[in-house]
Amino acid sequence: MTRVEPVAKLPEGKERGIMVRRTIKALVTAAALLAPAYAGSAASNADVIDRFRFTLDDGTNLTSANLRGRVVMVNFWASWCVPCRTELPLLNRYYRAHRAEGLVIIGVAADPGADGRGQWLSPTIAYPQAARVGGPDYRLVSIPMTYVIGRDGKLAYAKSGAFDQEKLDTMVGPLLKKR
Numbered sequence: 001m002t003r004v005e006p007v008a009k010l011p012e013g014k015e016r017g018i019m020v021r022r023t024i025k026a027l028v029t030a031a032a033l034l035a036p037a038y039a040g041s042a043a044s045n046a047d048v049i050d051r052f053r054f055t056l057d058d059g060t061n062l063t064s065a066n067l068r069g070r071v072v073m074v075n076f077w078a079s080w081c082v083p084c085r086t087e088l089p090l091l092n093r094y095y096r097a098h099r100a101e102g103l104v105i106i107g108v109a110a111d112p113g114a115d116g117r118g119q120w121l122s123p124t125i126a127y128p129q130a131a132r133v134g135g136p137d138y139r140l141v142s143i144p145m146t147y148v149i150g151r152d153g154k155l156a157y158a159k160s161g162a163f164d165q166e167k168l169d170t171m172v173g174p175l176l177k178k179r
Contacts, residue, residue, distance in 0.1 A: 053134035078110040087162035
């Protein structure tokens, strides 16, 4: 059995309250941003990628122009979430193995830290982390929550809960092969 190292030590007192408020704000924002995409109707699923705007923790802005033609996974996670901490190393390995095939994973921490830039992130995560996510409506039903967008810009999957290797291979693998 693999031992999972904690990504972060949870803050105490006032800092914990700030973290809880930011987590709730991130969940509400994500819910507002992903609802039409998650609904799955033809109208709401049209070019989901055009709705996303990301500001990465290094200040880089990503829009549909940067992501079109790639398979994009948007993974909402939190340092206090045990399934997230189990999933992060798997996503990291998958990203390293498949980024040359056009895979982009963008992590969105629900508890980005007091500075808003992911102070509790593990420095070993190779894929980019978003400091801000913008767009219209999305739905976040749990943490972890991952949205997989195909090369065509349309939502292919919305997955609540942690990925395992088999689910990555069956859900994301075929999208990477599709040109």
